Amino acid sequence: MRAPACGWCGPVSESAASDHVHATMRIVLVCATGVLQFGLSLHPLLTLDYRHRSLAVAAFVALACVPAVCCWWVLRRRPLPAAVAAAGTAVVLVASFCATAAVAPDQRFQAPDWSFGLVGWHLLLLLLDRVRVLVTVLAVHLAASAVLFLSAGVPDRAALGAAGATAFSAINVQLAVIVVTRVLSRQSHEATAVAEERDRLAARVVTAQQWERGQRSVFAGQLGLTLPLLAGLADGELDPRDGDTRRRCALAATQLRRLFAENDEVPDPLVHEVTACVDTAERRGVDVSFAISGAAVPVPSQVRHELTGPVVTALSAARTRARVSVLRTDEEIRIAVVADAGADDMVTAPTGQVAVEYGAYGEYLRMETRWRKRHG
Known part of the structure; x- marks a missing residue:
């Protein structure tokens, strides 16, 4: 200057x-x-x-x-x-x-x-x-x-x-x-x-290489979870009519769809990834209502991954009906899912920057992920 x-x-x-x-x-x-x-x-x-x-x-x-x-x-x-x-x-x-x-x-x-x-x-x-x-x-x-x-x-x-x-x-x-x-x-x-x-070009090259290696690791990890399921179905060890097998297949399909959505260049990546999960559930015949409140805000990719991880699990466990809502304010972002699934279907929850709450209410499971933005 x-x-x-x-x-x-x-x-x-x-x-x-x-x-x-x-x-x-x-x-x-x-x-x-x-x-x-x-x-x-x-x-x-x-x-x-x-x-x-x-x-x-x-x-x-x-x-x-x-x-x-x-x-x-x-x-x-x-x-x-x-x-x-x-x-x-x-x-x-x-x-x-x-x-x-x-x-x-x-x-x-x-x-x-x-x-x-x-x-x-x-x-x-x-x-x-x-x-x-x-x-x-x-x-x-x-x-x-x-x-x-x-x-x-x-x-x-x-x-x-x-x-x-x-x-x-x-x-x-x-x-x-x-x-x-x-x-x-x-x-x-x-x-x-x-x-x-x-130096800027070299830094961009290094960043791109690190991102590529990270994406390969993510895809490799996701396929590592999916391949045993496919092998079990191919060998006849898993029964496609079994409810647990169907849930595992639904979970793998939703995770892969969410993974593909993470790489898309879109104005609102968070809603895009949640929409990908909703689409996968609807293709299984689940009736999903989806509501969005608040303007789009930038969310780090790691935080998006933690926010949508429980959503993947909840929607893959839904049997016939689910409701998804995304609430965005200047202070925090919340994603809530209500589905006709049991609390025992929530086998994992991310730890880190995102808080996760879930519980069973009769035949319905209510799950909420919450991320509070840090200012300064």
């Missing part, structure tokens, strides 16, 4: 990749600023003549303090706070003006005017991730230096050419650093986006 740009805050980096590029470039700039200041600027300060040497020395010390203070954040690879960037920029500009004022007018843009090229590196260090502000400040510094240069009188052609060459070389190098940083940030951002997309 891009934060709004305002004042010294500037546009915030679009990604951690851009922050990494800026952090690395600041470390490079701290080293470059130190080398340029003490390796190139200190010698003319100590050996050349100045109108106000104390002013030049004070400017040199002030400029040296800026990268020293920035090191607290730079070496920890953290962005500079807006207050530090603003205060540092003010110090750099004031020190630059003082250093230029300490030089004789005819020596500006020459060796004694060491601050002109050096100040740009300090500004790069302070404002690298605030490009618009950085370019504006660099332009102001260049304009102020040109005004001071021209205020001493009209220079001759040689002095004007030397000043232009000095300004052009210094500004070009600093602008090149800005462009390189922007290019690296963009490329790093694009590489991060590609890596994130690759």
